[in-house]
Amino acid sequence: MRYSNIVVLTGAGISAESGIKTFRDQHGLWENHAIEDVATPEGFAANPALVHRFYNARRAQLLDPALKPNAAHLALAQLEQHHCAAGGQFLLITQNVDNLHQRAGSKRMIAMHGQLQQVKCVQSGRSQPWTGPLSPSEPCSCCTPTQPLRPDIVWFGEMPYQMEQIEQALRQADLFMAIGTSGQVYPAAGFAAVAAASGAYTVELNLAATRGEFAAGLYGPASKVVPQFITQLLNP
């Protein structure tokens, strides 16, 4: 393997072929909802029931037996396993809040925008696993008096998780891959430039080219182009 420190960023496009809607493609998730109503702290404060309904529907989809990781998720888990076994460094950063990378076997990963199957106390921020529907009246178990629970999702205007660890990994990477992301939401949209500034080779794997600056691009469905690229990486 010609690279020693691989950092991967994924977005909604990697889960599209598994059946999870992206955000900005036609008929995407944001088409039916105003972002400010369902993905901001202000929207949650104004109408918690609407926000719970939005996330309960997305969380319920994860329990659908038909929903499975696709070949792109599986190829990334295989890359991590082989590369780390050979002594390499690997970090998967996902913007996605589904559980498909975890189900595919990815271990060294950061879910920077949170996870649908986690909820947290609005007061303490303590997070806990949650696979069923959440109602506005569900009490936390960490505060007295009890406080409401909210989806453990990073909303617009909130700080994504583990940014220091992410920035350190980007500075040390010699290969950066961006998969299935439109590159329209910061800070993730700036990760390729940070990696490139530290000397990493940057590759975009997406259905179509975005406005992002990359050293190379491989375009097509993730379930095709990601396994293809990873096979080349593992068999130089």
Ligand code: APR
């Ligand atoms: N294979 C590869 N790429 C695909 C596929 C596919 N089958 N289908 C769609 N794509 C690409 C689209 O071309 C697009 O560039 O995936 C990208 C999806 O972009 P978005 O819908 O904007 O999703 P994402 O980039 O993950 O959004 C980032 O924005 O709304 C916030 O928090 C939300 O995490 C999300 C963030």
